[in-house]
Amino acid sequence: MKITQFVIVLNLLTLFSVRVVEASGAKPKIDNSVRGTGPANDPTRQTDADWMDDRYAKTKFGPFVSGHIATPKGSTHKGIAVRVGAEGEGTMVFDTDLCVWRAGWTGGFLKPHPRRYGLINPLTPDGTMVFSSPASPGVANEAGSFVDPRNPKNGPLPRGHVRYKGIYLTDDRVVLRYDVGKAEIYDAPWIRAGTDGSLQFERVVMVKPGNGKWFTMKLTDVTAKINLKELQVAGGAENQGVTLEPGGLRWGAPIVTQGVIDRRKTPFAIDTITVPYKNPYNALMFTAGHDFTGNGDCYVAMAHGDVWKVTGIDAELKAVKWQRFATGLYQPLGLRVVKDQVFVLGRDQITRLHDRNQDGEADFYETFNNDIMIGGGGHSYATCLESDPEGNLYFIRCAEGTPHGGVLLKVSADGSRLSVVATGFRNPNGLGVSPSGVITAADQQGTWVPETRLDVVKPGGFYGYMPMHKRATAPTTFDPPLMWIPRVLDNSAGGQVWVPKNQWDEFGGGLIHFSYGRCTMMHVISDGGDNGGAVALPGRFLSGACRGRFNSKDGHLYVSGLRGWQTAAVRDGCLQRVRYTGESFPRPVGLKVYSTGIQLAFSERLDKKIAENVDSWAAEQWNYQWSGTYGSKDWSVKDPSKQGRDSVEISEVRLLPDGRSVFLHINKVKPVHSMGIRYNLDTAAGKIFKDTFYLTINKVAPASQ
Numbered sequence: 001m002k003i004t005q006f007v008i009v010l011n012l013l014t015l016f017s018v019r020v021v022e023a024s025g026a027k028p029k030i031d032n033s034v035r036g037t038g039p040a041n042d043p044t045r046q047t048d049a050d051w052m053d054d055r056y057a058k059t060k061f062g063p064f065v066s067g068h069i070a071t072p073k074g075s076t077h078k079g080i081a082v083r084v085g086a087e088g089e090g091t092m093v094f095d096t097d098l099c100v101w102r103a104g105w106t107g108g109f110l111k112p113h114p115r116r117y118g119l120i121n122p123l124t125p126d127g128t129m130v131f132s133s134p135a136s137p138g139v140a141n142e143a144g145s146f147v148d149p150r151n152p153k154n155g156p157l158p159r160g161h162v163r164y165k166g167i168y169l170t171d172d173r174v175v176l177r178y179d180v181g182k183a184e185i186y187d188a189p190w191i192r193a194g195t196d197g198s199l200q201f202e203r204v205v206m207v208k209p210g211n212g213k214w215f216t217m218k219l220t221d222v223t224a225k226i227n228l229k230e231l232q233v234a235g236g237a238e239n240q241g242v243t244l245e246p247g248g249l250r251w252g253a254p255i256v257t258q259g260v261i262d263r264r265k266t267p268f269a270i271d272t273i274t275v276p277y278k279n280p281y282n283a284l285m286f287t288a289g290h291d292f293t294g295n296g297d298c299y300v301a302m303a304h305g306d307v308w309k310v311t312g313i314d315a316e317l318k319a320v321k322w323q324r325f326a327t328g329l330y331q332p333l334g335l336r337v338v339k340d341q342v343f344v345l346g347r348d349q350i351t352r353l354h355d356r357n358q359d360g361e362a363d364f365y366e367t368f369n370n371d372i373m374i375g376g377g378g379h380s381y382a383t384c385l386e387s388d389p390e391g392n393l394y395f396i397r398c399a400e401g402t403p404h405g406g407v408l409l410k411v412s413a414d415g416s417r418l419s420v421v422a423t424g425f426r427n428p429n430g431l432g433v434s435p436s437g438v439i440t441a442a443d444q445q446g447t448w449v450p451e452t453r454l455d456v457v458k459p460g461g462f463y464g465y466m467p468m469h470k471r472a473t474a475p476t477t478f479d480p481p482l483m484w485i486p487r488v489l490d491n492s493a494g495g496q497v498w499v500p501k502n503q504w505d506e507f508g509g510g511l512i513h514f515s516y517g518r519c520t521m522m523h524v525i526s527d528g529g530d531n532g533g534a535v536a537l538p539g540r541f542l543s544g545a546c547r548g549r550f551n552s553k554d555g556h557l558y559v560s561g562l563r564g565w566q567t568a569a570v571r572d573g574c575l576q577r578v579r580y581t582g583e584s585f586p587r588p589v590g591l592k593v594y595s596t597g598i599q600l601a602f603s604e605r606l607d608k609k610i611a612e613n614v615d616s617w618a619a620e621q622w623n624y625q626w627s628g629t630y631g632s633k634d635w636s637v638k639d640p641s642k643q644g645r646d647s648v649e650i651s652e653v654r655l656l657p658d659g660r661s662v663f664l665h666i667n668k669v670k671p672v673h674s675m676g677i678r679y680n681l682d683t684a685a686g687k688i689f690k691d692t693f694y695l696t697i698n699k700v701a702p703a704s705q
Contacts, residue, residue: 043491043517043566048115051565056118056304057111060281062250062327063174064167065110065305066348068376069093070122071103072132077154077376078330078348080167081110081123082174082189089199090191091127092222096164096348096370097156098148099178100138101189101222104201105129116565117286119303119331120378130201131223137162139226142181146225154373154402166351166366171247182210183228188242204240216240246356246363251324254360255279259317267585270539271577273313273558276322283324286562287573289335289345289385289547296553299325299342300575301332303562307344307353309360310575313551326353326362333429334385334395334547345385345395347374350411369393369411371418373402380405384431384495384547386439396441398427399468406468408441408457423470424463424478429516429546430454432496440482442493442513450624450632451673452493453481454513454524454532464626482532483524483696484624484673485513489536492517492566496524497548503555504580506589506603514545516561519568521545527591533695535588542574543567556580586681586689590661596703597665598677600693605659607682612653617664619648621675637672648675659684672697 061083069079071093078096092104107127112118135153140146141161149158156163160181168175168186175188186206194200201222208214209228218240255276262269275285286303293299298310307326312319326344334345342353349370353362374380380400387393391413399406408421408431421439426449430442439457443449448465455463462469464478485493494514501509511524519540526532544567547560557578563569590601610616622645624632636642652665664677673696680690 043568046566048565051116052114053117054114055282055284057114058282059284059304061109063169064328065123066328066330066346067305068122068330068347069103069110070124072129073102073134075122075376076102076135077374078370079123080176080328082176083109084174084189084201085191085199086172090130090201091125092189092201093125094176094187094189095135095138096367097154098135098137099157099162099164100133100136100225101203102135103129103132104222106191106199117284117303117563119564122376130199133223137225139178139180139185140228144227144229152373152402154375155404156370164367164370166364168244169247169250169363169365170243170245173242175242175244180226180228184208185226186242186244189222204242206240206242216242246359249359249361251281251361254311254321254323256312257320257322259320261317262579265581265583267581267583269579269581270541271317271579272542273310273317273320273575273577275571275573275575277572279322279324281324283327285573286564287543287560287575288333288562290558290560290575291335291337291342291549292551292553292558293337293340293342294552296551298551298558298575299335299337300560301329301335301344302573303331303333303564305329305332307332307335307342307362313554313577323360325355325360326365329365331381333381333383336385336387336393338387338391338393343368343385343393345382347380347382348372350385350393350395350415352415368415369418371411372397372409373404375400375402375405377401377405379427381427381429383429386431386433388433388437388439389435390437394421394431394433394439396425396428396431399425399465403470406465407470408439420470421459422457422461422463424461424465424468426465426468428493430493430495430514432498432511434498434511435500440496440511442485442496444492445487445631447628447630448626450484450626451487452485452490454483454485454493454496454534455479455481466628478626480530480698481696482526482530483534483694485522485534486674486676486694489522489534489694490515490518490520492544494544494546494561495548497550497557499557500550500555503550505582507580512548514548514559514561516544516546516564517567519544519561521559523587523589525589525591527593530698531591531593531696533588533591533693535691535693540568541576542571543569584683584687586683586687587691588693591695592701593669593697593699594701594703595669596667597663597669598695599656599661599663600677601658601661602681603660604687605684606655606662607684607686608655608659610682611655611662614650614653616680617650617653618678619650619664619666619675620645621648621672622646623673634674637670669697669700671700 080094105127111126113121139162165177188204203219257274260272284304288303289301309323309325330346330348350368352366352368354364377400393411406425428443432440461479494516522534543561545561562573592599622634
């Protein structure tokens with residue numbers, strides 16, 4: 001693998017304005033405030049008390065919400081809470097793994113827990129419970145059996161039994177679709193007043209068998225399980241007032257914001273596409289992923305379940321329109337546009353969003369793949385969503401006691417197959433796939449992860465977190481990372497993005513890595529093999545940087561991120577644009593490791609006298625201990641029994657004939673987890689620059705200089 005040069009400069013932009021365009025045509029309201037909670041100090045010192053936030057409970061939800069729902073007879077890990085009734089008088093919960101209705105209540109809707117911004121505890125019912133049912137199949141298979149064949153009891157039932165296929169939104173109804181063999185079932189829950197004035201739940205079930213002839217039945221026993229043969233005998237042809245036609249707009253006119261353009265003279269300008277933190281729906285704007293269609297429209301996923309469509313992104317950002325496009329998804333932390341189709345990753349599935357009537361809001365939430373097995377763990381997120389040249393999709397899971405906990409997963413381009421690529425991940429929030437299909441991933445420091453690590457992932461690889469090794473025999477070692485990233489650079493990793501080869505001049509083809517914890521980015525380079533390093537890049541994003549996408553329409557990089565925990569974020573989320581300007585920024589761009597020293601290439605020619613002065617350089621190195629202890633201290637390379645770092649003697653420095661590369665003579669270079677090389681240099685043109693280049697040495701080439 002070859003990782004070429006890349007660099008970026010960041011800035012912190014704070015001024016913006018928001019205006020809401022009312023559907024009635026009323027005069028826009030100007031809002032110059034920014035919602036910002038929590039500390040902006042050292043993120044490593046934050047605790048649970050800093051992340052208590054009850055705003056999620058005040059959100060104006062849509063007609064359904066997906067998530068882990070605390071239903072009475074066992075939690076529903078892949079649940080959809082559906083509002084029913086003309087005034088939302090009731091709620092019914094559907095289990096998408098088992099295709100069964102698990103609970104129903106009247107009164108309120110859902111109560112999110114304020115802990116960790118509402119993103120870690122189950123959603124609880126808010127009302128008077130009317131019915132509940134245990135976790136068992138809601139539909140018989142083709143042989144008429146209701147037996148649950150799953151082993152383990154996670155994930156969906158087999159496709160020959162019953163499979164959830166998606167959710168339709170009509171004017172007043174939510175209609176869920178699932179298939180049994182070749183038969184399509186459309187299940188529409190509702191509630192209405194009975195003859196005695198009491199509220200009664202009901203379901204209209206429409207079935208389209210393989211012969212294409214519809215039949216319909218109204219079920220007043222909402223817990224009734226479906227046997228197709230019995231249903232077909234009892235059903236009629238009428239649709240009982242239920243249609244699949246898309247309804248009208250739910251969220252009205254877009255919100256219009258004015259962005260901020262970075263006018264500084266800098267190599268990379270950072271523009272802010274202002275996020276409507278305050279909006280009529282009290283929707284939380286924890287931006288967790290984004291991507292672009294061919295015409296430049298941007299779709300942005302929010303961690304609390306929304307997807308927003310953003311248009312009007314132009315050179316000046318004077319009128320950017322934010323349309324609430326989809327709601328109710330299960331903590332989506334990844335979004336990918338493939339051939340102008342929007343795919344969103346939730347904890348429960350990958351959803352393909354459709355706007356069937358082209359009114360700017362999704363009305364069919366298609367299940368693209370829901371083979372994932374989840375167990376309801378509070379921190380077991382599914383993060384990132386990337387694609388390779390063949391159209392296969394990739395995402396990564398945090399650790400959990402299921403076959404899919406702590407693994408990198410691949411979904412085939414047609415959505416029919418999910419497979420495990422690699423194992424041994426703890427709580428990853430970082431993933432990238434290059435245009436040629438090279439997969440990178442980043443995991444967070446913790447038990448069995450001594451420091452944040454950046455990996456080039458190979459199929460079948462094991463990446464260190466022992467509880468998730470997924471092997472018959474426990475491994476005694478792990479696949480080494482391209483780089484261990486010191487905490488001074490990154491205390492909590494985000495994802496990666498590759499600069500297109502035909503963009504940004506010499507930076508094309510390079511890799512950048514996002515720091516969620518530090519709200520920054522860094523330039524990653526390698527020697528073309530197993531050794532990699534990074535240098536910190538100046539500036540910060542408004543929130544914890546997680547995802548980067550290049551917009552094919554304008555060629556710029558767009559970055560999104562969010563506040564969660566242990567991050568220096570000052571906003572709930574952000575969407576910012578990075579523009580390459582071509583201004584000078586001296587930095588390392590190449591690396592080679594030999595037994596006799598290290599060769600570094602810089603982006604500009606160096607002043608020979610200063611570059612060859614050994615006092616312009618200093619280096620130290622250290623290792624980590626791989627164990628069940630949380631993280632690792634720095635350990636001596638010379639004496640592994642002692643804590644601390646070893647100084648590395650640079651005996652001589654030579655500037656090579658190209659004027660940009662130096663060879664640092666070091667006696668007996670050996671593999672090491674981390675080495676820091678400090679430099680204080682002048683370019684040949686007289687520009688002073690200094691920094692520290694951190695690298696990991698996995699393999700050492702024979703003497704060359």
